[in-house]
Amino acid sequence: MMNLMHWRLVVAVADHGNITRAAERIGMTQSGASQALALMEETLGVQLFSRESRQTLPTAIGLPVIEQARLMLGALETIRQTVDSVRPMLRGTIRLASFPMVLASFLPPLLRQFNRLYPGIEVVALEVSDDEVETLLAAGLVDVGVVLNPAPERNAGPLGRDAWVAVVPAGHPLALRGTEQGVSLQELSALPFVLATGGCSTNARSLAVAAGLQLQDVRVEVREWSSAFTLVRENLGVTLVPEMTLPADRQGLRVIALAPRIERVFSLVLPAGQTPSPAVQALLDLLADTAHATTR
Template sequence: MKLMKGGKGMNMTIIQMEVFVKIVETKSFTKAGEDLGMTQSAVSHAISSLESAMGFQLIIRNRSGAVITTNGEKMLAHIRNILRHTELMKQDAKSIMGLQKGKVRVGSFESVMINWMPDIIGQFQQQFPDIEVELIEGDYQDIIQWLLDGRLDLGFILETERMNVEFQPLKDDHLSLLIPCDHPLSKEREPSIEQVASYPFIMPKKGCDEQVRRMFKAEDLDPDVRFVIKDVHSIIAMVKSGIGISIMPELTLPKHMDMIKATRICKEVYRTIGIAAPAFKRLSPAAGKFFELTKALVGNT
């Protein structure tokens, strides 16, 4: 690859850019080399050559690892964009030749990774054994940012009002009230929100809390929040001990919970899970196949 600037040649290669991005992601020359199947000296040479072509330093090595420079940050989005378009070009060329090869990078949060991904990956590998799938786990905002940065082709996220990516709804994940089996509300078929608000409450953290807080606010209720906890198993243990009741999405709950009753409340409340991309029309052939298979599988669950 040869880019012209000011009448002089700026010689860069795809592998040099791949090395740069991998170092940024792993924060390590050694790990980047392992992931790319290169020696550490080859990795160092690639970065040195790229920096020479750019005319400034991209990576600083210190005791904590490899750190991207300010100038490197400015170049990162451009380089990721070049690599994404290069992958698109490769896959389109293979598609023209009738081959089903390529790579798709998918981001997912924990409950989707546990409940949906095994079936999706299993089916996808059966149908497209020559397409590599790279999975990256993160929270919803991380996944949206990775999509915008070009690190991911597709990502599973929740539908929100503040999305700047394209979104395809897949499934409504209903919220369930968690109560001990001997709790007074266990006798109610579908407890009211007012009843829930009158007992000590354990608020789920990050991701689930938005819908729960909105539900109470819509009824002008102020729940008795005793704790705000992120880990699902910790919430379940505290509910079982009688410390408080909670509300969690059904997809996050284990299949069996001893001494705990999970029931829906009288007002239907749910979060919508879907799959997102910067632009569905610009998906690579491999990502397009993953997208279509996911819609077919999850839509039938």
């Protein structure tokens, strides 16, 4: 039975033209190398080398066999180099901080694919608010975090996006408005309002402030988006929510586009000044590859 040592022997004999020197090169005894070579020729049913007094030279059939052996051993070395180059990223832990909605929507498909590609890397996901993500990143307590609308200089990896939409009671005057017309943030800010935060600092109030406006009549403030929809159904006011939070059952509600459109962009961001570990870089590379495949 032939193994890699036998093929290394064949190449070594061809290189040195001498069984003794070839045996020394691959760490075999001269007698062991002679027996191994004879066994290979018997197994193949051909003579690979002609033995002369001082040289061992390839036969006509031996030449192509030796060439294929070189290719095989070269391919094996390439495989080993490939494995060695990625070995640091085959094991490790990634600490990832994100707010709940992204953990439940954008991240699962990415993390499932990452786990399939890198089963030895554990991703520990921390569910926190958007402000807490920034705090953890600033303290270097996580390796990567999901950040809303990051500044360009943060070299973020885009994860996904959605738009803010208004939700009003089905019987509200705005509910009669056409979808294409939409409603402005200025109009909404003057109405009785149900403020939903989702545990994030970016919400209807912060959007209004950024636009130079103020929510004039906040009737109630809630953390959970589902609570806001219940209160809107009860005609307590209107609300402004991310599109991805909309319930499947919208009975009693009317969703209206915000005009002009305001988007939320979610991105994976590293702590400032930190070089990503091989494991984190593998995650960022997968994210970039996924985004590229989606846009093609």
